[in-house]
Amino acid sequence: MGIVTPGFRGRRSEEAAELPPGQYLTSDFPVLSAGPTPQVDLDTWTFTVTTEGYEQTTWTWEDLLALPQEHPTVDLHCVTRWSKLGTTWTGVSLDVLLEDVETAADFVLVHSYGGYTTNLPLEDLLDGQAWIVHELEGDPLPSAHGGPARLLVPHLYLWKSAKWVSGLDLLTEDEPGFWEQLGYHEYGDPWREQRYSGD
Amino acid sequence: MRLSWYPATLVERRAETPTVATLVLRVPGWPGHLPGQHVDVRLTAEDGYSTQRSYSLAAPDHGAVLEITVQALGDGEVSPFLVEGLVVGDPVELRGPVGGWFVWSPVSVAGLVDRVLLVAGGSGVVPLMAMVRARHEAGSTVPMRLVYSVRTPADVIYADELDRLAKEDDGLEVLLVHTREAPPGSGRPAGRLSADELATLAWPPADDVRAYVCGPTAFVDAAAAGLVRAGYHDAAIRTERFGGE
Numbered sequence: 064m065g066i067v068t069p070g071f072r073g074r075r076s077e078e079a080a081e082l083p084p085g086q087y088l089t090s091d092f093p094v095l096s097a098g099p100t101p102q103v104d105l106d107t108w109t110f111t112v113t114t115e116g117y118e119q120t121t122w123t124w125e126d127l128l129a130l131p132q133e134h135p136t137v138d139l140h141c142v143t144r145w146s147k148l149g150t151t152w153t154g155v156s157l158d159v160l161l162e163d164v165e166t167a168a169d170f171v172l173v174h175s176y177g178g179y180t181t182n183l184p185l186e187d188l189l190d191g192q193a194w195i196v197h198e199l200e201g202d203p204l205p206s207a208h209g210g211p212a213r214l215l216v217p218h219l220y221l222w223k224s225a226k227w228v229s230g231l232d233l234l235t236e237d238e239p240g241f242w243e244q245l246g247y248h249e250y251g252d253p254w255r256e257q258r259y260s261g262d
Numbered sequence: 263m264r265l266s267w268y269p270a271t272l273v274e275r276r277a278e279t280p281t282v283a284t285l286v287l288r289v290p291g292w293p294g295h296l297p298g299q300h301v302d303v304r305l306t307a308e309d310g311y312s313t314q315r316s317y318s319l320a321a322p323d324h325g326a327v328l329e330i331t332v333q334a335l336g337d338g339e340v341s342p343f344l345v346e347g348l349v350v351g352d353p354v355e356l357r358g359p360v361g362g363w364f365v366w367s368p369v370s371v372a373g374l375v376d377r378v379l380l381v382a383g384g385s386g387v388v389p390l391m392a393m394v395r396a397r398h399e400a401g402s403t404v405p406m407r408l409v410y411s412v413r414t415p416a417d418v419i420y421a422d423e424l425d426r427l428a429k430e431d432d433g434l435e436v437l438l439v440h441t442r443e444a445p446p447g448s449g450r451p452a453g454r455l456s457a458d459e460l461a462t463l464a465w466p467p468a469d470d471v472r473a474y475v476c477g478p479t480a481f482v483d484a485a486a487a488g489l490v491r492a493g494y495h496d497a498a499i500r501t502e503r504f505g506g507e
Contacts, residue, residue, distance in 0.1 A: 065306040066269055066353045073311050074339045085314045087339065097363050099486035099496050143316055144302075177496055207483055245362035246265075259360065261264035 082146050083253035089145040097241065100206050101177035101227050108211055110195060111230035114166045122160070127195065127212065130155045135194060137217035139224075140253035152215055154196030157188040168233035172240060173214055176227040181240035182249070183216065183223050185233065192218060195228060220251040220258070267304065268292060270356045272348050273327070278419045282385060283345045284320060284331045287356065294323045295359035296367050297392035298474070298502075301330065304355040305340060315340045316360065318389035318476075318502075322367075322396035328356070331419060333385040364502040366393045366474060368402035376470035380408040381460070381485045383477025387419055389502060390476055394424070398431055407435040409463045411455045411481065414443040437463055457488030467493035476502040 082088065111121040122130075136151045171188060173181045187193065197204050197212040204210030209226025216223045222242050232238075243249050248257040256262060274286035295301075299319055306312040317330040334345035348354070366378060378397075380390040387410055397406055412418050418438065428436040439459075444452040455463075465471050473494060475485045482503045489499055 064310045065267070065304055065312050065355050067308055068305050068348070068352055068354050070347050070349070070352075071305045071307050071343055073305065073307050073313050075311060087313060098501055099490050099499050100483055101496070144314055207479065241363075246360070259265045 083140055084256045085258075086140055086144055086146040086253065089147055097179065098177060101175075102206065103176045103211055103227055105211055109230075110160075110212065110228065112160065112164055112233065113230065114164060114233045115168045115235050118165075120164060124211070127155060127197070130159055133194060135196075135215070135217075137215070139217060139221050142220040142222055142247065142251070142258050146253075151200055152194065152196040153198035153201070154194040154212070154215065156191060157193040157195070158191065160195065161189065164233070166233045168235050170234045170237040172232040172234055172238050173223075173225045173228060174230045174232065175225045176229050179225060179227070179241050181223050181225050182238055182243055183219065184237075184250075187216060187219065188231075192216065218252070220248075220253050222247065223251055265357050265360070266291075267355045267357045270328070270354050272350050272352050272354070275348070275350065278331060279417055281345070282331060282333045282419050284329055285344060285348065287328045287330070287354070288326055289328050289356055290326050292326050292328060292356075293359070294325075295319055295328075296362075296365040297322050297396040298365035298389045299359040299361045300389070301328070301356050301358035302360060303330070303340070303344070304357065305343070306355070313340060318392070319359070320388050320391050320395075322392055322399060331385065331388045331391075361502075364389060364474065364476070364500050366396075366472075368397050368400040368404060377405040377465060377468070377472075378407070379464055379471055379473040380406065380410075381464075381473060381475040381477075381489075382408065382410045383481030383485070384412065384417070385419065386475075386477030386481065386502070386504070388476075390474060391420055391424075393474070394427060394434065397434065398427055403433045405433045405435075407437065407463075407465065409437045409439065409455070409460065411439045411441060411477070413441050415440065415445045439463075455485070457484065457491055460485060460488040461492035464489060464492060464494075467495070467498070471498060473499045474502075475499060477504075479503045 105124045108124045109121050113119050139147045171185050193216045196215045213226045214224050214228045268289045270287040270289040273288045276284040300316050304314045320331040321329040332344045334342040382390050424436045439455045440452045482501050
């Protein structure tokens with residue numbers, strides 16, 4: 064147990080007991096990003112998967128919408144400590160997008176419009192754990208929250224769910240992304256409180 | 263290397279505005295930090311319940327003495343306690359420094375960034391003040407311009423110090439924008455900082471200018487978008503946003 068601060072009582076709720084360590088509940092939806100919000104035109108939007116052999120598969124906005132859509136309802140955990148429960152998204156499972164991609168890669172570097180990157184193991188994108196989403200609560204995803212489309216990997220801290228996603232590089236060796244180079248954890252499991260490098 | 267939790271003791275509290283206070287904390291063993299970085303604060307109750315929040319550091323590295331400036335949010339679990347409940351001598355725990363992107367130091371970027379534009383909304387001024395103070399303490403003459411949006415004159419955090427530094431420090435400009443109530447004699451009626459107005463208050467875009475924008479999400483989105491429309495490159499704008507508690 065940490066050092067007790069006299070007079071601090073805090074606020075407890077049953078819901079908060081269900082949260083990962085160090086998180087608190089919020090009902091609004093804060094935003095964290097390192098620069099201006101990119102404005103991405105749907106007419107030129109693409110999502111590209113590049114394998115370790117530099118083979119590319121590209122989807123346009125129409126292509127994405129033509130794929131089977133799922134509606135995951137998930138909890139979000141941001142490394143800045145807020146959690147938001149029960150958000151519902153619309154998008155395409157990475158299982159669908161990667162189904163016909165031939166690869167022996169174990170790692171992924173995610174790219175975004177605006178230059179943001181983040182890395183994670185490929186297996187964390189598969190088996191129903193990740194989506195490219197374009198709707199939040201039934202409405203088009205606002206640009207401040209990553210629209211037109213973002214990655215959603217809700218079992219990791221939210222910085223892994225790259226906003227304004229533009230593609231994935233499948234890699235045989237792990238390569239740190241933007242926040243991962245700046246001292247944040249390489250994996251980012253909220254339940255093990257992997258916030259910063261070495262946690 | 264893992265970031266450690268440090269025991270910290272409140273050594274001074276300064277009221278900045280009716281709802282904002284600066285807490286001066288002694289943190290033995292603190293490893294140092296850069297202006298713009300933040301810390302995690304952990305509070306633990308007697309029964310073992312604990313909770314954590316992030317706060318920007320308000321001053322440059324002064325060894326074992328840190329400053330955070332906290333705004334009491336009405337329904338917040340932590341901030342009203344920090345602003346009103348924590349007593350000099352009380353212990354808390356700190357972890358950090360955190361964040362390596364939203365940083366500026368008069369030493370580290372000399373020659374790369376020649377002018378620094380700071381755009382603050384409300385308590386978003388806190389990490390920017392660490393940069394203003396770092397520049398002052400280093401005797402730097404790097405041109406620095408702070409555009410600071412506040413609701414009323416009474417809401418200006420660090421008002422006296424900003425006033426003094428703007429007069430004393432060569433190359434430092436402080437431009438206040440009041441959104442709800444302007445001071446008597448102000449030539450500008452109270453109102454939001456528009457993109458057009460920001461474009462006139464900011465330097466014209468140039469390769470040697472870097473902008474740091476900090477404040478509530480809506481403010482940062484509008485200000486950053488305004489700078490982009492004024493011709494700033496995305497890469498020249500660094501942002502830090504905060505939501506409510």
